[in-house]
Amino acid sequence: MAKEKETKEKGLFVGLAWSCGDMKLLLTFLFFLCSLATIIQFHPYLTSVPHTTTLLSCLVPPTPEPTANSSSTSVATTPTPHPMKRDQMGPDSVFKRSFNPVGSAAYLFIQMSAYRGGTNTFAVIGLASKPLHVFAKPQFKCEWIDNTDNGNGSSVSVDGYKILPDWGYGRVYTVVVVNCTFDKPVGLNGLGGKLVVHASTNGGGDRDVDSVESFVAIEEEPSSVNGSVFTAPPDYDYLYCGSPLYGNLSPQRIREWIVYHVKLFGRRAHFVIYDAGGIHAAVMDVLRPWIEIGAVTLHDIRDQERFDGYYHNQFLVVNDCLHRYRFNTKWMFFFDVDEFVYLEPGLTIDSLLKELEGYTQFTIEQMPMSNKICLADDKGKSWRMWGFEKLVYRDVKRGIRRDRKYAIQPRYAFATGVHMSQNIAGKSLHKTEGRIKYFHYHGTIANRREPCSEFSNTTELRFDRTPYMLDETLRRLAGSIKRFELKTIGDRLVHTRQ
Numbered sequence: 001m002a003k004e005k006e007t008k009e010k011g012l013f014v015g016l017a018w019s020c021g022d023m024k025l026l027l028t029f030l031f032f033l034c035s036l037a038t039i040i041q042f043h044p045y046l047t048s049v050p051h052t053t054t055l056l057s058c059l060v061p062p063t064p065e066p067t068a069n070s071s072s073t074s075v076a077t078t079p080t081p082h083p084m085k086r087d088q089m090g091p092d093s094v095f096k097r098s099f100n101p102v103g104s105a106a107y108l109f110i111q112m113s114a115y116r117g118g119t120n121t122f123a124v125i126g127l128a129s130k131p132l133h134v135f136a137k138p139q140f141k142c143e144w145i146d147n148t149d150n151g152n153g154s155s156v157s158v159d160g161y162k163i164l165p166d167w168g169y170g171r172v173y174t175v176v177v178v179n180c181t182f183d184k185p186v187g188l189n190g191l192g193g194k195l196v197v198h199a200s201t202n203g204g205g206d207r208d209v210d211s212v213e214s215f216v217a218i219e220e221e222p223s224s225v226n227g228s229v230f231t232a233p234p235d236y237d238y239l240y241c242g243s244p245l246y247g248n249l250s251p252q253r254i255r256e257w258i259v260y261h262v263k264l265f266g267r268r269a270h271f272v273i274y275d276a277g278g279i280h281a282a283v284m285d286v287l288r289p290w291i292e293i294g295a296v297t298l299h300d301i302r303d304q305e306r307f308d309g310y311y312h313n314q315f316l317v318v319n320d321c322l323h324r325y326r327f328n329t330k331w332m333f334f335f336d337v338d339e340f341v342y343l344e345p346g347l348t349i350d351s352l353l354k355e356l357e358g359y360t361q362f363t364i365e366q367m368p369m370s371n372k373i374c375l376a377d378d379k380g381k382s383w384r385m386w387g388f389e390k391l392v393y394r395d396v397k398r399g400i401r402r403d404r405k406y407a408i409q410p411r412y413a414f415a416t417g418v419h420m421s422q423n424i425a426g427k428s429l430h431k432t433e434g435r436i437k438y439f440h441y442h443g444t445i446a447n448r449r450e451p452c453s454e455f456s457n458t459t460e461l462r463f464d465r466t467p468y469m470l471d472e473t474l475r476r477l478a479g480s481i482k483r484f485e486l487k488t489i490g491d492r493l494v495h496t497r498q
Helices: 002-018 021-042 051-059 130-135 251-265 281-292 302-306 314-324 349-355 475-489
Strands: 110-116 121-129 139-146 155-159 161-163 173-181 193-200 212-220 236-245 269-275 296-300 329-334 339-343 361-368 373-375 393-395 405-408 413-415 436-440 454-456 460-463 466-470
Touching (some): 110 212, 121 212, 173 314, 173 413, 236 251, 251 475, 269 314, 314 329, 314 413
Antiparallel strands (some): 393 466
């Protein structure tokens, strides 16, 4: 029985092996084909035969070509043709080496905006290569071209005057304000026209090449310019120019800041805010009521993050605001959303600026506040209190130069900075102590948690080797600020979270 079973299994195995004769034939053919392909690759005559490629392509699957939609940032597979210079042996057996540039390190100019500054003057605001402007002498030429029916309008040109307002803080890019001032008014004949800027490296980057790029900075439609706007009374008495807002901002801190300053500056004020990524949905909910009543204008500038400048291109933003709104307001204020301007008792914003109208610019003293020390009496209920209501300890360390913020009359400024302007016509005042100051709550605006982590019941203390003093100046104003919010926009924001 066992022998019979063994015989059957052996026969089954042999049958299966011999039934695969066609497979043997196939394997033999493939072995022959691969051997032939290997011989072809190394034979000099056969590799020149055009049909060899066809044969090999049957054995090796083709590499798929990249599609246009595969990646928006992919590098081109075909190199850009450049005339290659070769090293050569020169006279006296001197080996002359060659250098072959490819591409460019940064853009020559990146325009953000351009505005009329009067009947004969314009400002073009943008970014440019910092090394180019620091170590070379690039030039700008401004050309105004009138519109005509035949397209051959008359033109006038002038050298542009460049201003670098960022105090050397730029990174890959620095901020450039190009001032184009013509000898006579342009574009006031009702025809319309355009301002063309010719930007030149002037040999910077490559002394053998003067690269010139021309672009239209402003294009005006016929009869679109009203010259009276440059001398007419402004729409606002005060306008706030904000720095770019970014990060995970606290909606509650923004809520407190905006209502405080709307009350301080009054109804003839306006607030311009630039969103560099910080205006998420909850912050937008806080701003929306103020936008609806016309107190706030919001600009989306997230695209500027493509270009590596200082602090989210802060100097670029404040210069855009200066020139965009220079004829819309009498005074323009520059400070941050973690800073609260305060006037000494007996003063109003109107009375103070009436007193200072002989100055083009004045700066404001800083009062640095702790961002974590609160009163022991507020422990357990501080989460219900506003930031400037509970953070009541002021840094009183001496011998430190602290940053100041400022205000200017924009019609007399040609460019501006973060802490002051160095490009104005007129006088500046820096001794404003006893009249105006600002409380600075550094680090609170991007803190989404309860800030009170240390508590004290003393009027003076030392924390982290820094002396502090109790200062309840803004705390005393909290009640009136909250009532003003309810009166102005209702209770829409009462459930705002940190």
